Amino acid sequence: MRRAEARQPDGALRWRRLVLLVAIAWAVAACGLAPARAARLPGRKDSSSSFAKASGEDSQGQIHVRVNVVNVPVTVLDKQGLPVINLTRKDFRVYEDGKLQRIRYFSAEHRPPLRIGLLVDTSNSAVRVLKFEKRAASEFVYDILGERNSRNQIFLETFDSTSSLIQNFTDDPDRLNSKIRHLQAGGGKALYDAIYNACKNQMLHSGPPEDTRRVIVLISDGVDANSTHTFDQAIAMAHRAETAIYTIGNVPWGYSNPGDDYLRQLAEQTGGAAFFPLEHEPGTDLLSGYLAHGQIDSMQTNKGLGAETGIYTADRMVQIADSLNSIEEQLQNQYSIGYTPTDDVLDGTYRTIKVVALRKGLILHYKPGYFATPAVLGR
Numbered sequence: 001m002r003r004a005e006a007r008q009p010d011g012a013l014r015w016r017r018l019v020l021l022v023a024i025a026w027a028v029a030a031c032g033l034a035p036a037r038a039a040r041l042p043g044r045k046d047s048s049s050s051f052a053k054a055s056g057e058d059s060q061g062q063i064h065v066r067v068n069v070v071n072v073p074v075t076v077l078d079k080q081g082l083p084v085i086n087l088t089r090k091d092f093r094v095y096e097d098g099k100l101q102r103i104r105y106f107s108a109e110h111r112p113p114l115r116i117g118l119l120v121d122t123s124n125s126a127v128r129v130l131k132f133e134k135r136a137a138s139e140f141v142y143d144i145l146g147e148r149n150s151r152n153q154i155f156l157e158t159f160d161s162t163s164s165l166i167q168n169f170t171d172d173p174d175r176l177n178s179k180i181r182h183l184q185a186g187g188g189k190a191l192y193d194a195i196y197n198a199c200k201n202q203m204l205h206s207g208p209p210e211d212t213r214r215v216i217v218l219i220s221d222g223v224d225a226n227s228t229h230t231f232d233q234a235i236a237m238a239h240r241a242e243t244a245i246y247t248i249g250n251v252p253w254g255y256s257n258p259g260d261d262y263l264r265q266l267a268e269q270t271g272g273a274a275f276f277p278l279e280h281e282p283g284t285d286l287l288s289g290y291l292a293h294g295q296i297d298s299m300q301t302n303k304g305l306g307a308e309t310g311i312y313t314a315d316r317m318v319q320i321a322d323s324l325n326s327i328e329e330q331l332q333n334q335y336s337i338g339y340t341p342t343d344d345v346l347d348g349t350y351r352t353i354k355v356v357a358l359r360k361g362l363i364l365h366y367k368p369g370y371f372a373t374p375a376v377l378g379r
Contacts, residue, residue: 068340068341068344068346069104069105069210069338069339069340070096070210070338070339070340070341070353070370071105071112071209071210071336071337071338072094072336072337072338072339072353072355072366072367073111073112073213073244073334073335073336073337073366073367074092074334074335074336074337074355074364074365074366075273075330075331075333075334075335075364075365075366076335076357076362076363076364077330077362077363077364077365078361078362078363079361079363081326081363083329083330083333084359084362085108085333087108087335087357087359088106088108089103089106090358091357091358091359092106092335092337092355092356092357092358093355093356093358094337094339094353094354094355094356095353095354095355095356096339096341096342096343096351096352096353096354097343097351097352098352098354099342099343101339101340101341101342102339102340103337103338103339104338104339104340105336105337105338105339106335106336106337106338107335107336108335108336110336111213111334111336112210112211112212112213112336113150113151113152113153113211113212113213114144114151114152114153114154114212114213114215114331115152115153115169115202115203115206115207115212115213115214115215116144116152116153116154116155116215116216116217117154117155117157117198117202117203117215117216117217117243118137118140118141118154118155118156118157118176118217119157119158119159119194119195119198119216119217119218119219119220120133120134120137120156120157120158120159120180120183120219120220121133121158121159121160121189121191121219121220121221121250122158122159122160122183122184122185122186122187123159123160123161123185123186123187123188123189124160124185124186124187124188124189125189125221125223126185126220126221126250127185127186129250129252129320130183130184130185132318132320133219133250133320134180134181134183135321136219136318136320136321136323136324137180137219137324138177138180138181139321139324139325140217140321140324140325140327140328141154141173141176141177141180142173142177143324143325143328144328144331145171145172145173145176146173150171151171152171153169153170153171153206154169154170154171154176155167155168155169155170155198155202156176156179156180157194157197157198157202158183158194159189159190159191159193159194160185160186160187160188160189160190161187161188161189161190161226162190162193162226163190163193163194163197163198165197165201165202166179166183167179168202169202169206188225188226189223189224189225189226190224190225190226190227190228191218191220191222191223191224191227191234192224192227192229192230192231192233192234193226193227193228193229193234194227195216195218195234195237195238195245195266196227196229196233196234196237198216199216199234199237199238199240199241199243200237200241203216203241203242203243204240204241209242209370210338213331213334214241214242214243214244215243215244215245215246215272215331216238216243216244216245216246216272217246217248217324217327218245218246218247218248218263218266219248219250219320220247220248220249220250220259220263221249221250221251221257221259222247222249222257222258222259222260222261222262222263222266223257223258223259223262224259224262231262231265234266235265235266235269235270238266238269238270239270239350239368239369239370239371240371242367242370243270244270244271244272244365244367245266245267245270245272246267246272246273246274246275246327247263247264247266247267247272247273247274247275248275248276248277248320248323248324248327249263249274249275249276249277249278250278250320251276251278252278260276263276269368270367270368271365271366271367271368272365273327273330273365275323275326275327277319277320277322277323278319278320330365337355341372343372345372346372346373346374347372347373348371348372348373349371349372350369350370350371350372351369351370351371351372352368352369353366353367353368353369353370
């Protein structure tokens with residue numbers, strides 16, 4: 001009996017030691033000395049990405065998981081073309097490939113910064129209107145960038161027989177306007193190459209798409225003569241770069257222009273908008289802005305001439321600036337909508353997006369889709 005009683009303290013001691021070892025093990029895990037298990041927890045969000053990478057394993061065996069968030073800037077206009085700014089999250093429905101998505105993020109105030117490509121036609125056909133385009137572009141640059149150190153950035157590209165990057169992304173309006181003032185027209189017309197190159201070389205390298213709003217503002221007659229890329233290839237590259245194209249037609253009233261249809265399609269298929277500020281019928285004297293061919297700098301009136309034989313004066317060209325102001329106003333009043341796709345497989349396929357406003361009579365502009373690939377994070 002005494003021997004049995006003598007063994008009992010040894011068993012209790014071993015039990016206390018076991019409990020102590022278990023407690024130490026839990027403490028070590030809680031202090032982060034076992035990161036591999038912690039990294040496997042699902043739903044850990046990396047705020048630096050939205051299309052997030054597929055889960056991957058690094059050289060230390062740690063598994064990283066990122067949450068996929070698709071960012072959709074949405075412009076809402078009323079029937080008069082004015083921005084509607086009083087909507088809430090409940091006023092929208094978002095669909096991906098026809099399936100309703102849950103809106104996770106919504107803001108009418110905090111918008112990602114703009115990355116804008118200003119594409120100016122400097123071909124032979126733009127000789128008559130280039131100085132007015134330069135003046136309007138200069139005002140647009142100052143409106144978007146304001147003072148120095150703006151969160152927004154703009155690059156300047158021109159195109160005639162080839163496309164040329166005149167100024168890469170900058171937030172300095174003075175530097176941009178110095179380049180704009182020295183633009184000259186002359187040469188062929190490679191419109192589709194300009195769009196393709198702008199999206200591929202600039203937009204794809206402007207940061208993750210969830211962190212920026214990518215926009216091209218194109219001033220042109222929409223006619224192409226020298227591009228090595230096709231219209232469809234230009235659209236496809238804009239889709240890949242998730243870039244909306246806003247077009248401004250520069251052909252005066254009275255001219256038959258097949259390029260107008262292409263300008264409309266560029267805007268419609270990328271989530272932008274098309275403007276034709278010079279399509280309205282002018283008068284037949286100087287006060288209403290009408291002058292004949294070759295008289296654009298003349299102060300002589302040309303009464304009695306049909307509108308189809310003339311072009312606009314500076315009094316009418318101010319409408320180009322009005323169109324740029326409309327674009328600026330739309331961009332400054334966009335809604336930012338974000339959702340996590342129900343189909344979270346990053347298989348590289350193109351996913352279509354549809355945004356619906358429950359309030360009737362509204363016009364919506366938004367990007368039509370995106371490619372579900374982790375490559376967007378490294379562009």
